[in-house]
């Protein structure tokens with residue numbers, strides 16, 4: 001057993017990115033089903049405020065955002081690697097583009113196709129989440145407007161795959177494939193949209209990605225996940241706090257907030273800082289001492305106002 005717990009729900013595209021990552025690694029993992037809308041009473045005590053989906057837990061270590069989740073899965077299960085051949089570094093860049101620009105276009109197309117069927121509670125929640133009111137009557141038009149940009153973004157992937165390569169960086173799947181795939185899955189599988197039906201190389205590749213499955217999954221109750229955190233100690237941090245432009249030292253109280261959607265701050269004691277990750281310690285009544293890990297790219301780290 002890997003000890004890996006994923007807090008997620010079935011319809012979440014970013015969760016699908018991680019589930020397929022487990023499929024590539026053939027990993028065993030435990031699945032905690034979380035609510036699709038706020039509140040998330042057994043999740044936010046672990047994250048300290050961060051509400052997005054998915055979140056990964058290993059004992060008393062909590063990983064927020066798929067960027068750091070996939071890096072952590074790679075560290076714990078190195079083979080097969082998410083960085084084959086020339087993919088290191090570059091794959092992270094492609095993934096960041098996919099997780100932001102490509103995902104935004106995919107969301108608009110998905111909402112355009114499915115908007116009529118989505119409950120008010122979801123649209124209300126996602127209005128707060130995105131900071132922009134969602135008007136059901138405009139969703140179809142907004143989806144049609146974003147269909148062109150979506151096809152432009154995915155046209156680059158179609159072009160890349162046209163030389164017959166199996167995956168974006170060659171014969172083996174990388175982080176970049178996972179990040180592009182979850183957007184295609186959202187549009188193609190969840191939204192049932194035909195906007196990209198004529199991209200033949202892309203669709204063959206997407207079927208190949210789907211074929212990896214989700215690894216070996218077993219279910220876990222959310223309360224049991226909190227109890228697991230309570231009985232565990234966070235892993236020791238290698239490297240401490242690197243010199244930084246803010247002059248932050250180990251032990252400083254800091255806040256970490258996503259810079260796009262779901263801008264809920266997590267506040268705690270700075271215990272780890274590298275070019276790619278920030279780790280804060282939090283002492284919680286529900287789960288004891290936790291280390292909560294975030295990526296640097298896409299997050300705002302500042303001294304906390306205490």
Ligand SMILES: N[C@@H](CCC(=O)N[C@@H](CS)C(=O)NCC(=O)O)C(=O)O
Nearest residue numbers: 012013014051052053054065066067
């Ligand atoms: N950058 C984040 C994005 C995560 C994200 O936006 N997830 C969506 C679901 S796929 C979400 O959190 N929606 C609101 C919610 O689930 O509460 C990541 O890579 O994990």
